[in-house]
Amino acid sequence: MGSDGTANPTRHRRTGVAISALGLCAISAAAVACADSPRTLSALALTAAALLALGLYHLRGLRAPAPIALAEPPPTAAQRDADLVQHRALEAALAHAPVALWRVDALEALPLNVAARRLMAPGGAPGGVAAAALRERVARTPTEGRHREVLSFEGERGSERALMASAPLQLGNETTRLVALMPIESELETEALVAWQQLVRVLTHEIMNSLTPIASLSGSAIELLAEAAQAQPDLAEALEAIARRSAQLLAFVESYRSVSQWPAPQWQVVEVAQLLSGVQHLVAADWSAAGGTVRCEVTPDSLQLRTDPAQLEQALLNLARNALEACLQRTDHHDPGAAPALLLQARLGRGGRLAITVSDNGPGVAPGLETQVFTPFFSTKAQGRGIGLAVVRQLVHGLGGTVRHAKRPSGGACFVLGF
Structure with missing residues (x-):
């Protein structure tokens, strides 16, 4: 009993559960003894339902004691040193990553590494645009899901392209966005130059293969013209060969044009x-x-x-x-x-x-x-x-x-x- 004369609530509930259990056992025994009397069995069933409801009511009020939380041992000095080294390694990797990284919160772009701060320096942005314009463009990235696009910046140095990618970033309970920007104009120019070198090499080979016999046959035709009276068949054959090779060269050029011209997609x-x-x-x-x-x-x-x-x-x-x-x-x-x-x-x-x-x-x-x-x-x-x-x-x-x-x-x- 408590000091105010009332019973402990937990003890009351346990007593109620025990009484309900004992009552159900007694009713079960009485039901066996009175199996021949339907009226008695009905009364016993009603009593059993009431006792069961009472037992469930008290059972719901009981709560298992909360487990005792065991305190984790504090990290050792070696563990703290290892965590510090790993943290500094991650910071260094982020700082010196070749891709410029920004964190965007509420339309405000915050540079995260050296590459991003270098682009924000005077004249460092793609195309030579102003740092404020670059920051504004990074801050206007789409806010839903992952996004990637090639941007074109028009500035003091003309037009320059850059690849921008963004993705949501969860920091604890806060959702922000991570934006990556990589200028790609120089890489694209290098790839284009290599492609054109390969193309010019092939074109030169094919055109020379066609022009060489044309030049040779043209020289032969000129010589035959001097002897046209006795060389009409040979002259006709030479001119026919020239026409054939010219047609093949035209077909080749037409093939080149078909590769370089296609209509816009109909989506x-x-x-x-x-x-x-x-x-x-x-x-x-x-x-x-x-x-x-x-x-x-x-x-x-x-x-x-x-x-x-x-x-x-x-x-x-x-x-x-x-x-x-x-x-x-x-x-x-x-x-x-x-x-x-x-x-x-x-x-x-x-x-x-x-x-x-x-x-x-x-x-x-x-x-x-x-x-x-x-x-x-x-x-x-x-x-x-x-x-x-x-x-x-x-x-x-x-x-x-x-x-x-x-x-x-x-x-x-x-x-x-x-x-």
């Missing part, structure tokens, strides 16, 4: 399964005529993509056409017993990106040529013009995607389109 949401099925139907006849098969796999069936279906279909048709030519080469020279096979596959990859794969069982891309197969007019085939894969890359990049060659353990060529 719409398409069902990936329907798109790949359409490509399968378009190429099935050619593959069947060659004794081959075409399969299509989409996982899951509900995959959708915002794209230009006509341009993406053209890219896939080019890949399928190249694959058939490669498989026919394999049939002629490598393994005559294997039937050509093409697989069109679509699935979600890392980060939720859509991957469309076009693979075959042909001889594959020769080692060392993986990075050259997309160069305009580069071809591994004797009679190839080398524009198929160049067109594929231009179409896919114009649709906001990427295309790459992937090695397969089983052999054959495999191209992956990522969106």
